[in-house]
Amino acid sequence: MWESARVVVPSLLVIFGWMYVSYDNNKRETRKEKRQFLDRTILFLEDIAEDVVSYYITADQAEAQKLSSKIDPALLRIEGTLNHLKLKDSAGKVVNAITLRDKITNSGSWRSAQKVALAPDCATIYQINVAFAELIGSLESAYTSTYQK
Template identity: 35%
Template sequence: MTDASCSVSWMEWFKTLAPLGSWGLVVLGWMIVRGDNNRRERRKELRVIVDSVIEHLDALEQKTHDYFTSEPSTATDRVAQEIKSLLKVIACDLSSLKTEEPLLDCNLQIIRLRRRITSGEFDSASRVARTSNDPFFAEVAGDVIATQDHLKTKFLQVKR
């Protein structure tokens, strides 16, 4: 083989493989765009759950106020069940968030909130109605706000 024949075969080889290179770039571009779209969709799904938890926390705060400012009755027993149900829904949503994105762990905040609401005279026969300006409600509101703030802050740290 001469040098001329080697260079010709090299050129032929390059001409044969050149279209594969452009297809390779197309596939690589598709993979990058697909990854970006998947990440964006995942963030949207997480945001829906975060927004749901925030709404449930607001409802929980309102139900807690309604429950503790009313005298014990069958109506307040129903509100107590709604509070328990909301706590379970929030815990399930936070668990699924933590499973999907470990950064969104709010276990300590929700435990503190649950203890604040359910300890003491919650669901007790000795419970008496509190006034609306009782410091207990400010503490509950503070825990709700702290939980919401923690969740929002951690969500902002999720990779975009």
């Protein structure tokens, strides 16, 4: 009886220790992968923000059309990315880009037939920049509250 316990107990301790270390390592790796993915998403959001501002301040119709055809798929990609991340804000809702898309596309001059260039200090551009900043801030705080407890 004691002979088998002397063999089994250390073996079980080694197995449980290995399981704990493996679980903790997997958690750490997942957290690092999510952080890298989030960082790439934030850089992509910043690129989209530059394109959106360029779209609204340009007077050239061809350039505006080129930018809008680049922005629409980028917004869809961001929405898919945020669905993949599934980071929850302080209210428990998954952070999404719906508000951002609304600010960009519901300004009245998005893809309009007679696009008018806006001034760089226009309220519409300010609201769009605020929406980008709020989304990035929400992502950062959601990540922090999820992984850095």
